[in-house]
Amino acid sequence: AQSVTQLGSHVSVSEGALVLLRCNYSSSVPPYLFWYVQYPNQGLQLLLKYTSAATLVKGINGFEAEFKKSETSFHLTKPSAHMSDAAEYFCAAGTASKLTFGTGTRLQVTL
Amino acid sequence: KAGVTQTPRYLIKTRGQQVTLSCSPISGHRSVSWYQQTPGQGLQFLFEYFSETQRNKGNFPGRFSGRQFSNSRSEMNVSTLELGDSALYLCASSLSGKWDEQFFGPGTRLTVL
Numbered sequence: 628a629q630s631v632t633q634l635g636s637h638v639s640v641s642e643g644a645l646v647l648l649r650c651n652y653s654s655s656v657p658p659y660l661f662w663y664v665q666y667p668n669q670g671l672q673l674l675l676k677y678t679s680a681a682t683l684v685k686g687i688n689g690f691e692a693e694f695k696k697s698e699t700s701f702h703l704t705k706p707s708a709h710m711s712d713a714a715e716y717f718c719a720a721g722t723a724s725k726l727t728f729g730t731g732t733r734l735q736v737t738l
Numbered sequence: 739k740a741g742v743t744q745t746p747r748y749l750i751k752t753r754g755q756q757v758t759l760s761c762s763p764i765s766g767h768r769s770v771s772w773y774q775q776t777p778g779q780g781l782q783f784l785f786e787y788f789s790e791t792q793r794n795k796g797n798f799p800g801r802f803s804g805r806q807f808s809n810s811r812s813e814m815n816v817s818t819l820e821l822g823d824s825a826l827y828l829c830a831s832s833l834s835g836k837w838d839e840q841f842f843g844p845g846t847r848l849t850v851l
Contacts, residue, residue, distance in 0.1 A: 663842075670742070670828055670842030717781060725771065725794040726840070728781035 629654045629720050633729035641737050646690075646705040648732045650718030653699065658720040660701045662692055665715045665731075674716075677701060688712070708736045740764065742831050742843035750849045756817040759846045763810050763831030769793075770812040771840065772804060775826040784827075787812055788834070816848075824850045 634649040652658060659678050663671040675686025682694045692703045701718060713736045719726040743762045751757050763770050771794075772784040783796040787806035804814045810831070816823055826847050830840040 668844070670844045671830075672842070673839050676839070719781075725783050725786055725796075726773075726781075727783070728773075730780045 629658055629727045631718050631720050631727055631729040633716075633718050633732050635732050636730065637733045637735065639735040639737060640708045642710055643707050646703070646708045646712065646734065648703040648716050648718075648734065650692075650701045650703065650729060651699050652701065652718075652720045654720065660692075660694065661719040661726065662686065662690070662701075662703050663717045663719060663728075665717065667714075671717065674703070708734075710736050710738075712736055742829060742841050744827075744829050744843040744846050746846060747844065748847045748849075750851065751819050752851050753819055753821060755819050756815065757819060757848060759814045759816075759827055759829075759848070761812045761814070761829030761831075761843060763812070763829075764841055767831035767833055767841070768810055769832045769834055769838070770806055770810065771830045771832075772812070772814050773828045773830065774798075775828055775845070776824070781828070784814070819850045821850050824848060 630653040632651045661676045662674040664674050665671050674690050675684045677684050677694045685691045690705045694701050715731045715733045717731050718729040721727050745760045769788045771786040773781050775781045786794040790806045801817045806812045826845045828845045830842045832838040832840045
């Protein structure tokens, strides 16, 4: 069974600083990988997805993620954090109709 | 295009009761998936329906069931509610499922007293 590990349940960065949220997956076959964002009292919104077409995936709102098979990782980055990026971020693996989620990382952005 | 809608948004029930949650997918989407989100267990997959048939199922007891109608709307039912069923239940729809983007609804917050 697939599992997804997100290191760090809380990450705090200053506005303008680099955002790095970590995700590792456990699977003998690289699955499809996704990053979702959840704002308070809302559902999840897809940021980006990896489907084996390219290892560097660009998403919405300036986020991108790099798939590294040797490290079984799919870390999410954004060069410059904005206050509006404060939310909870979930890494997920599997097919779009059946996803296994990580436990989430709450991103705090400070002035 | 209207997004995924879930009704009701909030629900309070007592132990032993049953509850039905509803999800209306985006027009044209035929796949509907359900997830349970709790602080302790995180986001867990319940089941997925496609063209009125359950296509995938997670590891939840039989008290959790669902169905999908011919218009792709889906309902989820939980019988004999337990305190641990308190959660945010999220519904997501996609065109055909497997490799398409899932669009999530705002969720139904269920509180079991």
